[in-house]
Amino acid sequence: MRIRPITPQRLVTELTERLAGTDVPGRLRVAVDGAPAARPDDLAAALVDPLRALGRPALHVRAADFLRPASVRLEYGRTNPDAFYEGWVDEQGLRREVLDPAGPGGVGRVLPALWDAAADRSSRAAYVDLPPGGVVLVSGALLLGGGLPFDVTVHLVLSPAALARRTEPALRWTLPAFARYADEVAPATFADVVVRADDPRHPALVESALSP
Numbered sequence: 001m002r003i004r005p006i007t008p009q010r011l012v013t014e015l016t017e018r019l020a021g022t023d024v025p026g027r028l029r030v031a032v033d034g035a036p037a038a039r040p041d042d043l044a045a046a047l048v049d050p051l052r053a054l055g056r057p058a059l060h061v062r063a064a065d066f067l068r069p070a071s072v073r074l075e076y077g078r079t080n081p082d083a084f085y086e087g088w089v090d091e092q093g094l095r096r097e098v099l100d101p102a103g104p105g106g107v108g109r110v111l112p113a114l115w116d117a118a119a120d121r122s123s124r125a126a127y128v129d130l131p132p133g134g135v136v137l138v139s140g141a142l143l144l145g146g147g148l149p150f151d152v153t154v155h156l157v158l159s160p161a162a163l164a165r166r167t168e169p170a171l172r173w174t175l176p177a178f179a180r181y182a183d184e185v186a187p188a189t190f191a192d193v194v195v196r197a198d199d200p201r202h203p204a205l206v207e208s209a210l211s212p
């Protein structure tokens with residue numbers, strides 16, 4: 001394993017080139033996984049325009065727009081790390097409305113948002129038709145290891161110290177959930193692309209020693 005420092009701009013460029021060069025039946029389904037402190041939403045959003053410029057229609061979907069209703073999500077309290085880890089994201093809804101329609105044999109009719117967590121009601125978003133060859137970028141936390149059908153997985157990893165330092169005080173209660181994720185799922189051991197994101201200004205790619 002080797003660690004290759006890279007600028008944020010170059011990271012976007014290299015990821016764009018990799019995704020644009022990946023062909024699968026239907027549309028390409030990409031996970032951009034990481035704790036909020038690693039800014040997975042920002043990275044996924046930054047990939048949209050470069051992909052489109054290379055002829056790959058792209059749609060960014062946030063897992064935060066696929067949370068379960070508050071009555072389910074907060075059944076055990078607002079700051080329960082086990083509930084956050086095990087059931088905040090509506091994975092069935094994400095699969096039904098995004099990943100399956102974008103997958104092999106899917107019609108490409110994707111719902112970009114299912115639930116408005118702030119208002120605790122349906123988002124009322126309109127469906128988007130993603131053509132064959134398109135790319136759907138799903139960003140958020142705790143996306144890997146649960147069987148969601150992604151074609152390419154990108155994991156933004158933070159050291160425990162960096163995660164604690166960069167997590168907003170109001171979200172520090174989630175830290176045990178991310179420790180559990182690192183221990184039980186260990187996404188950094190199997191994700192297609194692993195990025196060290198301790199310092200957002202100086203990311204680094206984790207590569208196999210056999211990589212060119």
